[in-house]
Amino acid sequence: MLAIYKVELNTSLTEAYQHLTSADGPADHLFVLMASILGVLALIGMTVNFFLVFVTIRSKTLNGSANKLLAIYSFCEFFHQSGYLLLPVSVFLGQILIPYKIAIRFLSLPCFTFCSSIGLIFFTSIDRLFHVLFPIITR
Numbered sequence: 001m002l003a004i005y006k007v008e009l010n011t012s013l014t015e016a017y018q019h020l021t022s023a024d025g026p027a028d029h030l031f032v033l034m035a036s037i038l039g040v041l042a043l044i045g046m047t048v049n050f051f052l053v054f055v056t057i058r059s060k061t062l063n064g065s066a067n068k069l070l071a072i073y074s075f076c077e078f079f080h081q082s083g084y085l086l087l088p089v090s091v092f093l094g095q096i097l098i099p100y101k102i103a104i105r106f107l108s109l110p111c112f113t114f115c116s117s118i119g120l121i122f123f124t125s126i127d128r129l130f131h132v133l134f135p136i137i138t139r
Contacts (some may be wrong), residue, residue, distance in 0.1 A: 032091055036097030045081045049074040065127050073120040074111040083110025 056062045056071035086106050
């Protein structure tokens with residue numbers, strides 16, 4: 001019989017949930033490795049986005065509208081990428097499944113900033129299109 005994390009496919013949902021939340025739950029090394037890679041990539045992305053915002057604020061030559069929009073986008077992406085740290089932290093603490101209320105508390109800000117970043121990229125593209133189509137007016 002095909003088994004996923006030592007739980008057969010014909011078991012009930014409560015048995016699978018009890019196995020995932022028990023002390024001898026899935027200790028798959030590949031799962032821990034992938035969570036570690038995700039955490040490292042999230043930390044690298046957060047660091048790069050933080051420094052992009054920092055350099056844009058400190059620099060006098062980066063006062064254009066596109067630079068400001070990209071800095072705000074990076075600010076939103078900083079918080080969006082913080083949501084990716086929930087999986088590695090929960091894996092390293094040994095709790096694979098977390099309650100819904102706790103997940104909503106941790107992931108509401110990353111979801112909001114992700115939706116905001118989509119709008120920011122749209123407005124950045126409109127700004128760049130406007131500057132390309134009408135270069136004399138924008139100078």
